[in-house]
Amino acid sequence: MSDQFLDGDLRSSGAEADAKRTVQPAGPGEGPSPDALLDKPTSIWRLGMRRFFRRKLGVLGLAIVTLLTLVALFAPVLAPYDPIQQLDRVEEVQRRDPPSSEHLLGLDSNARDQLSRIIWGARISLPLGVSIVMVAIMIGAAIGAIAGYFGGAVDSVLMRIMDVILGFPALLLAVAIAYVLGPQIRNVLIAVAVVTLPQYARVMRSSVLSIKEIDYVAASQALGASSWRMLRTRILPNSLTPLIVLGTLGIAGAILEAAALSFLGLGAQPPQPEWGAMLAQEYTLIQTYPHLVIYPGLAIMITVLGFNLLGDGLRDAFDPSLNE
């Protein structure tokens, strides 16, 4: 039924055939009266979801992200061993067993079960990536919205500050911030959020700039709406779609940057099972014990891939050019 409804020809053909006296209710010639085609009103959100589920890659991304979320949620149940407690006696610490039936992904340099550490690592990386993006979007979107809506000097000052942040190589600036604040996961969040917020500010500013010129905002103004009301009810809700898409893609980047900071020793500290920190601890052994590096790396890769596919799928589904 939806496909039929989306068909432009059907929608407009002879749509108002009566109408010599249009003040009367539309007669049988009115064409496809919406209720004849669909029993429920369809918001553009619902149309977008429908488009999203039609594409396999986006759905695959959603599946990966869902799976990882479940893994993170149920880590205590899923992990076969304790991620921090060393398994055996001290003299056996250096075993570094390759994968076996007992330890599916082998043991690390401290004789800890790698699978358990990777499972628990999802509890660090996923929430960290999501919170980085949420903080960056909240601050960035507020800055962008103010700059775009009010324009003028406010716009110039705010956006020049954003340009300054963008002017530094992102990772270098993040390293500097994390170093100054001290090596802690919370500081990784702050550092990466600061580095990424200009991109959200820019996107928000440009959507606000274009949306405030659209006639439905003028219509609200002509009805007597205040600036605040127009911003809240018309401009912001319509500016959010590109931000949600960008944010989903941004989670992948944020997880990577956070892992990079941990790899450099500025984030998660041993013995926390953070993927980047795990790589850092073992990377010198890549030739002799490749399993110590491959599996944490794969965990990062799959997570990033999942969020990227999901983000691409959302972008295709909610592309403004399709918002008819």
Place this chain on the structure above:
Amino acid sequence: MSTPVTGSGTITAERTTPLVELRKLTKVFPVRGGVLQRQVGEVRAVDGVDLEIRRGEALGLVGESGCGKTTLGRMLVRLLEPTSGTILFDEDDVTHAGPRDLRQFRQDVQIIFQDPSTSLDPRAQVGHAISEGLRIHGIGDRAERRERVGDMLELVGLKRAHAERYPHEFSGGQRQRVGIARALILRPRLVVADEPVSALDVSVQAQVLNLLKDLQTELDLTLLFIAHNLAVVEHVSDRVAVMYLGRVVELTDRDTLYRHPTHPYTQALLSAIPMPDPRNRRKRVLLQGEIPSPMDPPSGCRFHPRCPIAEEGLCDVEDPPLMDVPRDVDHEAACLLRAGPRAR
């Protein structure tokens, strides 16, 4: 039908003061350029327009794109701030009224936009969009608003149940009906219709025009009808104002304008209306050249570089105001040769 509203109707005492009076209304847009965004010029989009809109009439405003008619309409509903001049609405000066003083004005004056696909928020249910004015002005409770929205939907030829639908579920013509409903929900006295049918399929234009005309009668509205198509204006208007480069160049009632166009520009516009009968060959008045840039308008009469009857030494020197056309009642034109003291 209740009240006579056409130009031929009786002139009552109430109708002697106009509902809207525009005096020397001007809008100048700065043109910025270069790295420093310095002002390098200005566009006089609307340049000293004097115009009255009488109570209960439908005034048509026509002209080419870029002649300033949309700017004029948007200033009238106070979406754009005039650079200079005055707007009197019901004898009140509303030219620079602030948001608080505009509360009543916003209920009295509404606008219908050209393209219903951009004038409706794609995220808002149609009922929500229509009731926005009621919510802004705190009229009625939830149930009363729903009732009024339903009544309004029926009035514009849609169904009550359509209130829950989203704009993309409607055809272009239906969406424009929603736009009309939104403009009328506050029971305005003046509605500015800014090219309300030019974005619609030709097949539905007539229906939306008829709807507007019917509603005007039914709700006793005063209408400023902006269009670039004289055939469309003829259908709706009682009087017609023709604009060229930010000025009104001819103003009279519809029948006089179509039977006896006086300004050479109006004549050219009229001769551009396609006729259904190919054997009926008329003399076409073809204009040479493009509409001049409003950044650099010609000297004297702004139409003289394209005018077939312009006289050197007169039309390129003297800037004509609107003047009475001899032997006609209520007919003004801004032409040195055909109106005013020098008319032949």
